[in-house]
Amino acid sequence: MLESLVTSKTRIKLLLKFFSHANSGYLRSLAKEFDESTNSVRVELNRLTEAGLLVSEDDGKTKLYKANTSHPFFEEIKGMVSKFLGLDDLMERIVKRMGEVEAAYIVGDYAKGIDSGTISMILIGKKLDQHYLDFIREKTYEKVQRKVEVSILTTDPGDIQGILVYGK
CATH class of the missing domain: 3.30.300 (GMP Synthetase; Chain A, domain 3)
Incomplete structure (x- = not known):
């Protein structure tokens, strides 16, 4: 279901990570967890942040990403992810x-x-x-x-x- 709506496997992994629970993550740890390059994860994190689905905050020299719980589609995306799982x-x-x-x-x-x-x-x-x-x-x-x-x-x-x- 999700694969037909979202074509990027990295983006799907990020949506599952951030919208299945109240998770957060750093670029390098996400790349390691997903066994993906930091560049491909960075591109998708930037896209999801620009769309307002994720928010980031500076934590020293790194950025911490998490789902934007105030986004109008937060509950709907969370529900889709839950049904997908x-x-x-x-x-x-x-x-x-x-x-x-x-x-x-x-x-x-x-x-x-x-x-x-x-x-x-x-x-x-x-x-x-x-x-x-x-x-x-x-x-x-x-x-x-x-x-x-x-x-x-x-x-x-x-x-x-x-x-x-x-x-x-």
Whole structure:
């Protein structure tokens, strides 16, 4: 979806980085993270800044870039990025069907805005359906082509397992 609207792979990486979470970054660290040249990252950072989608602030001799949360399209772009990553649908389905989920968190690379191909989640609750978890992990991989790792923290006093980690 995003690839048909945005033709620059570097620009897509930057949008995913800055609009998936409240992330910030420096030119050189972004180039290293994306395994891209500093010039190609600089060009896209300049384009996104000129469009008003990113803001930069001087931090010594370097510039720190982050999403412009006051831009009129900030929420829409953030929503598109979230849908592109499949996180909205994933979280909603898991929370609805897993049982008594008290809290659900995305952690790891995705929480940092890095698309490593693995989504790490923590679910906290009682009587969570671990069979459904195995099923949804497979379906999620088919749908969004990302591995899902889920850690379950139970709040059920009768459950002595406490923490279960599921991954593929």
